[in-house]
Amino acid sequence: MTPSTPHQDLSKLCIHTITTKPWAIEEAAKNYAAAGVKGITVWRDALEGRNIRQTGNLLRDHDLTVVSLCRGGFFPSKDPNKRKAALDDNRKAIEEAAALGTSLIVLVCGADPGQPLEESRKQIQDGIAAVLPEATAAGVRLAIEPLHPMYADTRSAINTLAQANDMAEALNSPYVGVAVDVYHLWWDPSLQREIQRCGEQGNLMAFHICDWKSPTTDLLLDRGLMGEGCIPIRQIRAWVEATGFTGFNEVEIFSTAYWQEDQSVFLKKIIKAYRENS
Amino acid sequence: MTPSTPHQDLSKLCIHTITTKPWAIEEAAKNYAAAGVKGITVWRDALEGRNIRQTGNLLRDHDLTVVSLCRGGFFPSKDPNKRKAALDDNRKAIEEAAALGTSLIVLVCGADPGQPLEESRKQIQDGIAAVLPEATAAGVRLAIEPLHPMYADTRSAINTLAQANDMAEALNSPYVGVAVDVYHLWWDPSLQREIQRCGEQGNLMAFHICDWKSPTTDLLLDRGLMGEGCIPIRQIRAWVEATGFTGFNEVEIFSTAYWQEDQSVFLKKIIKAYRENS
Numbered sequence: 001m002t003p004s005t006p007h008q009d010l011s012k013l014c015i016h017t018i019t020t021k022p023w024a025i026e027e028a029a030k031n032y033a034a035a036g037v038k039g040i041t042v043w044r045d046a047l048e049g050r051n052i053r054q055t056g057n058l059l060r061d062h063d064l065t066v067v068s069l070c071r072g073g074f075f076p077s078k079d080p081n082k083r084k085a086a087l088d089d090n091r092k093a094i095e096e097a098a099a100l101g102t103s104l105i106v107l108v109c110g111a112d113p114g115q116p117l118e119e120s121r122k123q124i125q126d127g128i129a130a131v132l133p134e135a136t137a138a139g140v141r142l143a144i145e146p147l148h149p150m151y152a153d154t155r156s157a158i159n160t161l162a163q164a165n166d167m168a169e170a171l172n173s174p175y176v177g178v179a180v181d182v183y184h185l186w187w188d189p190s191l192q193r194e195i196q197r198c199g200e201q202g203n204l205m206a207f208h209i210c211d212w213k214s215p216t217t218d219l220l221l222d223r224g225l226m227g228e229g230c231i232p233i234r235q236i237r238a239w240v241e242a243t244g245f246t247g248f249n250e251v252e253i254f255s256t257a258y259w260q261e262d263q264s265v266f267l268k269k270i271i272k273a274y275r276e277n278s
Numbered sequence: 279m280t281p282s283t284p285h286q287d288l289s290k291l292c293i294h295t296i297t298t299k300p301w302a303i304e305e306a307a308k309n310y311a312a313a314g315v316k317g318i319t320v321w322r323d324a325l326e327g328r329n330i331r332q333t334g335n336l337l338r339d340h341d342l343t344v345v346s347l348c349r350g351g352f353f354p355s356k357d358p359n360k361r362k363a364a365l366d367d368n369r370k371a372i373e374e375a376a377a378l379g380t381s382l383i384v385l386v387c388g389a390d391p392g393q394p395l396e397e398s399r400k401q402i403q404d405g406i407a408a409v410l411p412e413a414t415a416a417g418v419r420l421a422i423e424p425l426h427p428m429y430a431d432t433r434s435a436i437n438t439l440a441q442a443n444d445m446a447e448a449l450n451s452p453y454v455g456v457a458v459d460v461y462h463l464w465w466d467p468s469l470q471r472e473i474q475r476c477g478e479q480g481n482l483m484a485f486h487i488c489d490w491k492s493p494t495t496d497l498l499l500d501r502g503l504m505g506e507g508c509i510p511i512r513q514i515r516a517w518v519e520a521t522g523f524t525g526f527n528e529v530e531i532f533s534t535a536y537w538q539e540d541q542s543v544f545l546k547k548i549i550k551a552y553r554e555n556s
Contacts, residue, residue, distance in 0.1 A: 113492045113508035117465065150428040152465035153492040153508050159465050187395065187430035187437050214391045214431040219497060230391035230431050 003234040004241060006275060013274050014039025014067045014248035017046040020263045033062035035267055039248040040064045042100060056101040066102040067248050068206060074110035075127030076120035083123060090131045098138040104205060106143050106179050111157040120157035125167055128176060136175045143179040143205040144168055150219055161185055161194035168203045181208035183223060186231040192239050199243020207240050208252045209233055209278050221256045225269055227277030249278060281512040282519060284553060291552055292317025292345045292526035295324040298541045311340035313545055317526040318342045320378060334379040344380040345526050346484060352388035353405030354398035368409045376416040382483060384421050384457050389435040398435035403445055406454060414453045421457040421483040422446055428497055439463055439472035446481045459486035461501060464509040470517050477521020485518050486530045487511055487556050499534045503547055505555025527556060
């Protein structure tokens, strides 16, 4: 399959609030909208101290689609009390998503390095199943995000798209699906096949982009702008779009370096990179 | 399958020279032997400025088995001249292994972030095929080491044991096999099955151990001693031994922190960790 052509406009560009972390959400919304960005994914820390419903209205007043809420998950723990607290927190996230007016929560599923990965995986599936009734009742979908294997110790025991597909299919609900992030999955030789499968099963709910820099100097906070690294973003987008996906391209960058820049300058770079390299 | 029981003695303990990098190879050999270590894997930098044949004899005088030479590989490049230079370097490594008196070279296969992973993988397979006649003539086996996906940009486009097995089987020679390193592979949900397959195909040529620390603060130089992290080393060893593998357990740790310690103290820690947690 040939790579996709460049985006014609910004109508499918979404930015995660964490990408421009120094901005408060009100400032981010104003600046995204002024730049022509049409989607926003809200990280929960950006909502602290705010009326969530009013914040959702403010985002829509800026003509921004609230693509998703980040993040639920972190289900596994050796400690049953912590597992119970995680369920409570996920139920709270579902309420927040409904109040914000988004129909999608991204799940960073979690892992406890003190127990086998198999046990963490079982606890993830049990945890999603436990909160699924509330999600369904609220009309909020839960997207399992497979995370890069370098996060298997503490952030997610779901590390390939095949695993996420397996779990979404096992849970077998229109309210459970998968989020595809190029940063986590680009290295996987089965990526094209698993994206196709994800789409065929109706599970492809989100598409996140950024780039893998060479060298990468930090395991968490050194993501690159599209085009700064080695991920074939346009190729992966072609695979995603071939499934019929028409959702947003969500720019999710954690970067100590970019957070130190003037965020208005950084936003211009994001849009340039989106147009030229994604 | 239940995890293996603790090692009864040090007869299967091998240490990589890079693990105690501050020591010259002569010092490492003397100290390993005095501590009862029976195997050594030699990194090529440790041989610089030395007569390789005499160094091999010195190691054997210390009753050390020279388990392997690290490392060949780094085949891919967009630049044909660099690919040719890589073949020459691998042929040199084969000569060095023969001179040293080891029958195994570990391949860190390489990747060029400027080209698709698929192209790098093809160049790896072509590169191994190109030097295989010299390896065969010298009686030196080549072990493909799948590297953690966080190294897919520049160090290896072979990132799962399944990929390494596929390639070893495609090359179909008794002089091509696979090196299993717990650090690179522990997260993989198909690990048990792929280790079994690797053994059944006669391709399991080496077993490397260390641990994955939580948190890991550096992508390359923050490996842990066995027991310091979350890798189920004894479980993985059980899978390896179930294939009939009777080779060495090779301790390969890159750690800025441990390299700053008194290496005699560090060696004692390695042996304690080997006995208690591997």
